[in-house]
Amino acid sequence: MAALRQNATSRYRNTSMSTGSAHRKRWLAAAAVALVALAVMGIARLRGPVLPGYDVQAGPLVQNVVATGRVAAASRVQVGPEITGLVLERRVMDGDRVAPGDVLVVLRARDLEAHRDQARAALAALRQAERPDAEARLRQARAQLAQAERDHARRRELGQRQLVARESVEQAAQAVVAARAAAEQARLAVGALAGGGAREAQAREELAATEATLARAVIRATVAGTVLTRGVEPGDTVRPGDVLLEIAADAPGEILLPVDEKNIARLRVGQRATCIADAFPGRAFAATVHHIAPAVDPARGTVDVRLRIDPKAGFVRQDMTVTATLLTGERERALAVPNDALLDARDGSDRATVLLVRDGRVRRTAVTLGLRGLAMSEVTAGLREGDRVLAASALDADALPADGDRVRIEAQMLPASDSATRRELPVKFN
Template sequence: MRSKQQMRRYVVAVAAAAAVGAAAFWYALRPVPLSVVAPKRGDAAEIVYASGVVEPRVWAKVTSTVRERIVEQCNCEGERVETGDALARLDDTEAQAILGELQARLSLAQEEYRRKLALAERNTISEQTVDRARTDVAQLEALIAGQEARLAAYVLRAPSAGRVLRQDGEIGEVAELGTVLFWVGEPRPLIVEAEVNEEDIPRVEVGQKAYLRSDVFPERALEAVVDSITPKGDPVTKTYRVRLGLPEDTPLRIGMSTDVNIVVRLSRNALIIPAAAVSGTKVAVVKSRKAMLREIKTGIRGTNGVEVLSGLEESERIISPLPPDLADGTRVDVVRTEAK
């Protein structure tokens, strides 16, 4: 009786093991559900990315070279000014007092010099005494000239003709050294000043086309052309300044930020596949419901697409995205065909 029960348990165990084995065998050989995509023809572009700011081609900053309070300021933002027009005046009370003191000392020194010159003509004093008096006068005249030059810095003037693009600061505020109080220039034409990484700059040349993206105009195609490249880079940020000319009808405004994509190489009517379908130089095509790994030669690589130079026919269907562990000859079940 016991042996029969043991036999039944053994048979049940064998049957269960066989079922598990059969399920595992089926699971191992089942088709892997994957999606495929067809290569497409289009233009492949190699891009150098940078970020930039819109600026006028011709403009200048007006800063203070002395730290003093603003006592006068024009209300001229947006208005045209000519070279030398006064934009603001700083408090020069102390500087004027110093000038007045120097002028008073000069008057006394000149009077003393005339007196000693008269005495020298009567041979009552030496020529050395007269020379010292003459030197005192010359020194004071030099000090006055320097002080008058410093007083000119208390008036901020337009460095060139143009429009006051922006003005900062208010009457009563202290103008700090180097602080920009006025931007003067021409509102047109405009450029984009971009910073390009040093490893990318050898591929950038004057005349290349660039495509811009602005959050202000997300649906509008914006273009520019590389206008100039600074010969010297910044060793700290490891970037080079690139200026891109904008068309006259650009909607961009001064101060707006943009993403810059400079086209450094263009391949027209190229065979393009999704970047997700490529692992190194390998792709997988589907033939007779099996995945066949294929070596291809690639050209321009982008974040979304890869140019195929050889190793793939336009009529073939490739697996995308390509699973990293997909083995050659794996049975596949195409669950979706993407029109890419």
């Protein structure tokens, strides 16, 4: 029995020693882990917090201006009547092509036709009746003058021989004067009625005027172009001032863009643009800035910019909504940083501040800006390629580190670009 108790006691002591040893090992392991964690935390605290930032890179850079406008005709011609009349025919429809002289609308004008017929009759009467009658009166007047001259000659001879009274000779002389005046008057009348004379010229002018007025009843195209709208149908009565048709004159197509006035400095005549119509989102086409309005619309605070469309874009239609991306700046090689890395960057100013991180410490650094956009901006002075900057604008003002603070950067992706080698700086006007 004693031996059995001794063996049991020995086993109990061995078990107790084993359990204590295990507890000590676990405690030591936990202590080691805690020490390691404290060491890591201490090192991390010494290295500073992890903050978002960017690597400054150099490469080709473009700046774009994005705006939305509409396709506009360079010239729109409103066609209206010059006289009052009833519409007999409308010979064109929306979308029809017209050339100068093409008949668009025909009016009925009975009163003008009557005036024309009256003028024609007057000219015919002058040629066929008045002129022959005047020529006959001229012949008669000349014959009467000849007779009066002969009678005067006989009486004068008789008076010299004192066979007739002097009074009779004087009367014959007066008859000659009267006959000569009548002959001259008849001659002038024939001259006025002769071909090319004053009366015929007047009759011809009156006829031409009535025909010209009547010609206004046929409304013709004055320019080559495309019919945009029509506002008349056969049977309508129209008056001067009514708009019957609207024609877009043939000219290079244009896009009218209203641009915020604060962005005028970015624009130049001749800048290239890539355009996409809402109706054809998969068919981009080219355009060029060819006019910038000299004045700003005070109500909207915008300036009108006109783009000339590439003639190859034959699918573009009037009044289509178009989004235009204008190339306003380009660099073959430039440093660029995202805009959320800039502090104190004001519109119209080329100065800003960045939080530069070198050797793990923050340095507040002044930079000079070049091309600027909504996503990124060019840095022309103050940074070099390979520098690292904090995304300062993404941090709370209270969380901004001070000069000399230790920080670590968690690199962020740069704003999306249009290709692997070109970064765009989109600037949206409106």
